[in-house]
Amino acid sequence: MLPDALGDPTLLHPECAAISIPADDPFYSRFNQTCMEFIRSAPAPRCLFGPREQMNEKTAYIDGSQVYGIDDEMMNSLRTMDDGLLIAQMTNEGEELLPANTDLTNECNKAEQASMNQFCFRAGDRRVNEQVLLVLFHTVWARHHNHLASRLKNINPSWNDEELFQEARRIVGAQLQHVTYNEYLPPIFGENIIKDSKLKPLKNKKRKNFYIPDKSAAISAEFATAAFRFGHSQIAGHMERVDDFGDISSTETSSVFMNPFVVYMKGAVPQLTRGEVRQSAGDVDPFFTPQVAGKLFKGMNMFGLDLMSLNIQRGRDHGIASYTALRASCDLSSIHDFPDLSGIMDEDVIEILEDVYSHVDDIDLFVGGLAEHPVEGGVVGPTFACILLDQFLRLKVGDRYWYETNDKDTRFKKEQVKEIRKTTLAGIMCEVIPELTEIQAEPLKVASLENPVVSCSSFQELDLSHWKE
Template sequence: MNFFSLHQGTGTPVVGNDATSATACPYDDVITCDATYKYRSFDGSCNNLNNPFFGRKDTPFERLLTPEYEDGIEDIRVTPHKSSDTLIGPRQLSTEYHQASAAANLQLPVEAHCNVVIMTGTLDTTTVGCAPIPVPVTDPFFGSFGRLCLNFARALPDTDILCDDTYRQQRNRVTHFLDASTVYGSDKATADSLRTFSDGDGRVNQNPMLVSMHTIFLREHNRVARELKSLNPSWTTKGLYQESRRIVIAEYQHIVYGEYLSALLSIPVAALLGLLPKFFGYYNNYDPEVNPAVRNEFVAAAYRSGHSTIDSTISPGELLKNHFFEPSTIYDASKGIDFLVSNLVQNQQQTMDRLKTDQVTNHLFQFSDGDGGDLAATNIQRGRDHGLPSYNDMRELCGLPRATSFNAGPGGLEHHTADSANRLNSLYTDPDDIEAWTGMSSEMRITGGVFGPTAACITALQFDYLKRGDRFYYENDLPGTKFTTAQLKQLRRASLARLICDNTGINSIQKFVFWDTFPGRVPGGWNDLVPVKECLEVN
């Protein structure tokens, strides 16, 4: 891969021509910031003192590349690049390429990753305007139910944060930062109203595994608050809350950069790009010129590549389709949070490839068979809604060669299997038409990681922006906001295993929960289960 030099860029947003908006720019409003305030705002404003809107909620996603709309402005693309035909429909592409994976479609033992997910809160859009996904009458699943379309609404349109472009952007309704806003919310009103089954991310109840992970972080906040109260009995409730929040955000960032990215990108790639936390000392690369905003190419394509790894069950015999929007599962005496988390950390992911479980391609958020959605088709349509450039364009951005043919190997789809390449050839007229998400989610993964090279590149760029552009990043050496070296030493002991040990009743866990541990699967026993008491504690 040749994308390693890209992470040194400033992340300046791509804009269109020099024409300015005919209406007042909503991001020209004056925000007064207190440079001495120790804590993050809930909505992300004033993180950047020079550009208070950078990373704030209700601001647009940024771009790495100029978008591709049918009319060059906002219409969903329906025409191939080099043909007058019509692009294949999202549902047809889903059924003919992203077919159902088998239960045994697991990762190879030597590099197995478990099912644990981490919440980044990088996408929350209000949708407006219908753009339904057509369902062919011959559809192998929905056809028998007479379904002619799947629900789809376009993302809320926005301007660029500079208000000087002429094409459609999309708005992020949560903060762009890795600030645990999935736990605390992205505004004060949400933060003040949090209760059970209502946390900072409105999607928390989508499935019980997500509820479980959110609950663990909420419990961690309360655990830290109790510890701080015992050490500082004179602190106010507000002071305890803010300091606990500050610590939990730091733990969260340490887990994301220290463990999660190592699993997604592989340890060598994460280290080479400077994404891993430091072993000691401070991080000195904060750059106020970097806009940390989430990039469209990441949120609407690269990061969604992980949908390929979704398993069909939440536990042996328990199909995922039966547990959408059923958070009450965690109260089941035999299937509570401890049970769910144990399954998450001990069960392997599905393999990163073109195949997706039918639990999300035929049964997504269903109430009964036939009325659900298709996550693969939704991802394809969302990419077109956001005007994402092609898979080939993403590869070129990353310094990877464009595919000029549908052959597998050099000159063609060199990071795809021959089977995948042949199938793409039967569905597209030119390699330049391959959707960014379809191409990335079916790449062969890089050694030691989950993602293929193109998704890994886009993901690395995004997390670099989120790190260098965050004034409150926990390792920063900035007056007024930094942790002491003693505090950093403790925070660097944080791990997802430790949080699970502290906030559930499980008896044992592997040290690195993003990697598998089943006996015989991982050679050498380097990640064997250990008693909870052996988890390092953060003091």
């Protein structure tokens, strides 16, 4: 950006909301940076005057769209159109990876890697290459789809490609829903909120009509722009890999952004998986690792973007209400002045907020939400818990195809839903990464006495005999 543009708003493009960097910034001043690029979210087309509204590109539902895409064009581009399978590339060692994105104009691809026939990856979500562990998770679920499709063909040899694909896709979507609500959400909210809100999956063969037609599953701006970004503060400063002998190596987190080529190395998938499940996430708080606070997407440069600044600016771009306004809408204790934050946040954090913001009502939702003490047994504070709970409840009751439904038009058979409820993330990871041999029972939590490492042979595959026709 031209320096003159900072002082003259008329020189700025209307879709640019660049972030000014103080001349004495402790990090960026070393590189003479006074401006951080920021492009506004695309506005939704509308014919009425009023506040700008942004578009959601992805589907709201937990439907496996990260595996299959959001429309038929993308989905079909990921299919082999044979035996219900997704396209995969096989390495020389016989390892199954996501399909390659051979477009050399793609910002992720690099000429040196392309010369070795190594390209960035394609998946149902175009952000797949943003960081290597995201590639890993996409790989797990794409492999799982193909494993399911192959097993369904063995059980129902008369099924055609479309039948195999759609049923495998249907099962994957159901398992994603189950893992999300059974394994991912409880540590975020704590058992009390999970129990009171009835978020936990039903038991055995039970089915229920959760669907409420007038409840929208649409993603709220507060959820997408602030609350669900809580995990950004948990990002570790390094990424670990564990080899077959248990030896650990690590690399700086900033080196894995838009740089997924390590996945092509022999044994990288199991090594990255072992490293990922053994690392503990950081606390949810206003403190970020320097690997994303100044070095995000830095590539070969000495500096990059600051994730916290981007999140704050995105909240302002989307026009979401302040921290105190959202806290009030959640029927939490009212905040009228900075001293009212005492007991809600650490005192040293309150002092910093008072120094930065002119009034307590100016505190950005993202900042205030991160600063709160966590709810009992959970990792987020009460304001973020309120926003997250609202969204995950609506994702369930606003989905006519929710896997536990008893709707005769969309339901699974009783024995099928019982099998789906046996799904564990550990079981799926063991199924598609046979080199693992062992993993803790709940991979989203670190191993402990309560969460022991067990043999992969202890996890049973989905019994697909209940899908035999």
